[in-house]
Amino acid sequence: MSLVDSVTKAFVPVHREGWPFIAISLVATLVVGYFVDPLFWIGLIFTGWICYFFRDPKRVTPVQEGIVVSPADGVVSHIGPARPPQELELGTEPVLRISIFMNVFNCHVNRAPMAGKVTRVAYRAGKFLNAELDKASEHNERNGLVIETEHTKIGVVQIAGLVARRIVCFVREGENLGAGDRFGLIRFGSRLDVYFPNGAAPRVALGQSMIAGETVLADLTPGAEGTGPLTRAS
Incomplete structure (x- = not known):
């Protein structure tokens, strides 16, 4: 070199x-x-x-059918069932939610968890509670996206935190995103929630560090619950 x-x-x-x-x-x-x-x-x-x-490093996104990558750098703070925000129109039944908490030292550029069409963008004003708290998903200021493919769809929600005061979204309804594409940014500490369809198999653990656009969050492939963990592509 x-x-x-x-x-x-x-x-x-x-x-x-x-x-x-x-x-x-x-x-x-x-x-x-x-x-x-x-x-x-x-x-x-x-x-x-x-x-x-405000750094914006290059990332190498793994390409594999059915996988969902992390939309944010940070630490996994929640894995389990939760009701999606009403404004995303993803139903009222609890689904798998994985939350990633970003502190002020993480890179805050958000990336698309999978390729697809943005079929909904919904902003909702709210409070600025500590983003690590579970109730922040319901009460805090947030901006949600629904990314849809021919076979499935997921919800991605940017949540403002105790310090964050500005959610930025770069995309609009009707746009197509590739996996790992930049879609937004949250200033100064925050959280990302990802809502999955039934049958999704998580591939991360609580407390695990995430790399936006690279770390595999879950597998949507039918029967994926019986497979082993995935590795990042080089």
């Missing part, structure tokens, strides 16, 4: 949503630092952290 390649790989791209925050922080750092020298270095560190928060 050449020196140029090594340097290039060391720098992770920053998502466009982060540039206004970086610019504001940098200007404030220069202004305040002009008058108080120690604050310049504190501001510079803070600006660096904002760059880190």
Whole structure:
């Protein structure tokens, strides 16, 4: 590997949503630092952290029929039955829900769990409870998507957290997504819930760390409950 390649790989791209925050922080750092020298270095560190928060690394999404990948970086905080949000129109019966909690140090760019057509986008205002709490799925501000294929459909819900105050969704109803495509972002700590159809087999455990667009969450293939765990493609 050449020196140029090594340097290039060391720098992770920053998502466009982060540039206004970086610019504001940098200007404030220069202004305040002009008058108080120690604050310049504190501001510079803070600006660096904002760059880190809005990082948007490349991901390699496994391609296999029936698998669903994680839509977010973070930790699995819930696996079990739950009723989907009413606005997604996925029925009133409990289905498998897997929740991924993102802290302020995780990458917050959200990626499509599977390929399909976005048949519903529904935003709902709400509270800003700690996203780790189970009741956050019901009470917090959220934005939900339904991604549908010829054979199945899933629900993906972006949930604002205690610190998060802005849910960003890049897609609209009627658009087609590929597995691993970027579809949104939540600023400063939050959570993603994924609702699966009956028969889905989870492939993760509570407390497991997720990589958006890469880690396999579940298998929708008929009879998948009897298969072993899947591995990430190289």
